[in-house]
Amino acid sequence: MAKVSRLAFIGFGEAAKAFLTGWADAAPPVITAYDQKTNHLSLRKDKLQDYIQQDVQGCFNLHEAIDSAKVVFSLVTADQAYEAAAAAAKHIKPGQFYFDCNSCSPDTKRENAKLINAAGGCYVDVAVMSPVHPKLHRTPLLICGSHAEQAKPLFDSLGMNAQIIEGDVGVASSIKMVRSIMVKGLEALTAECLLAARKAQIDTRILASLDNSYPEFNWYEKAGYNLERMMLHGVRRAAEMREVALTVEQLGLNNGMAKATTDWQQQIGDLALNAESEDFAELADALLNELEAQQAVTAAPIADKKIV
Template sequence: MAKLSQVAFLGFGEAGQAIMSGWSENQAPIATAYDIKTDNPSLRKAKLTDYIESGVQGCFNLGAALSGATAIFSLVTADQARVAAEHAALHIQPGQFYFDCNSCSPDSKRMNARLIEQAGGKYVDVAIMSPIHPKRHQTPVLISGPHVAEAKKIMEQLEMNLDVIDGDIGAASSVKMIRSIVVKGMEALMAESFLSAKKANVEDYVLSSLEASHPGINWRQAAAYNLERMMVHGQRRAAEMREVALTVEQLELDNAMAQATVKWQEQIGVLALKADSDEFTELANTVLKRLAS
């Protein structure tokens, strides 16, 4: 088994910071990080602050971040996963583990794997199966691929919560992608329904009707939560859902639901609104006001 001496983060946004904060409460590994925001003068200061506050050694180039790491955690947006793998392949050292935690289609993961494996790295398909908060490093993940036996031991040293799924690279991401048709699709479906209800001034009746039909769900609470998720993470979710649509297309099925989810997630996410309330009516009014303008 590879001796865990150091981990590296490729991308250090919400997910990387959350995972590191969980490790820091116990015996945190030595960690380095590189995020492309350090290349942007207007974003660099905030990202350097993230490094310092999280207890990682921030780096100004990817080569420095990856040097000496046993395990590399790629945590970028879905649309940047391929670029991240291409750049990592230029610097990866023989035997380093590359945990691709990005929300990509199985084919995208397989293309990334070829880049990493040809450069001497050990690629692991990782699917993060729930929001990164509140469980942080113990958020449930699935892993697949030829190196899962060694990868499992590394992740267990890091006290991560994982399951191995039978199959090669792409198996773990297939579960993630296909599940997202429902999870992210429900968000978009609720947005379309409940924003329409609010604009028609019948939201109380619609929500009451749904609660009568499906009493096990607090529909008003669910509507508020899902709308808030789209406001905060809609653009990232849209990028993921493009990969979901690609997954369905590659399975030779109609991906109309996934494509529609992309449109709603992006439409709300691009507004970059602050979700300052946990109450549906207030959130809906904020979104509708901006959509109207």
């Protein structure tokens, strides 16, 4: 079986850390990482600490990070996926694999593939199909493209759960994007419906009614989980949903649901509240309090000014 002796990450956030935690003692002997946060003085210290804690070789530029790596994992935010691929294409060497794990539209993935493959790299469209916790490196992945067959043994050697999807680059990401309409949309619907219910003091009745209609869903628990996800990852989810909206638009369909989901994900993510539990009532109250505080500031009267 093919082995990965040198591996690089572009973007070093939750997903990269989760993969590393899952690999544990089976990790490749040399792992390098570059995250653009190291270019920002206010964020650099925390990111360098991340590298130390995860026992990887942190780099201050992308070229240094991917140099000589057999496999490059791109794990940036959706809005940075093209920029990451364009930067990597300037330095990638023939035969290096570029695993584009970012949640972006099929067209973006196809543009990224052109850049990487033209430079001699081996581009693979990778769709991460569930949160990286708790499954870590065993999180289900879909992979496709002309280099997917060659890449599969590399994923296997890392103990990863990758499934080949037949078709050109963009097929795996299409599955991810279209599925997100439902997954992230349910989160947004939870926020709009149950925050309104909580504010109107009818949330127990609404939840009871939903439980009667969908008895196996466990609405109270799922509501808390959905709000917690948005609070922690709303900004990143909003970036993904913009790509989802673009995907739907490119299919010639109405993307109003994806756009509305983007708005809710962004609004809750921007609040930057700590989610210390997954209890619906606690999280809903925290969100409503913060939203009302922001509305009060926005609605504050402007000091009277003399008209000359």
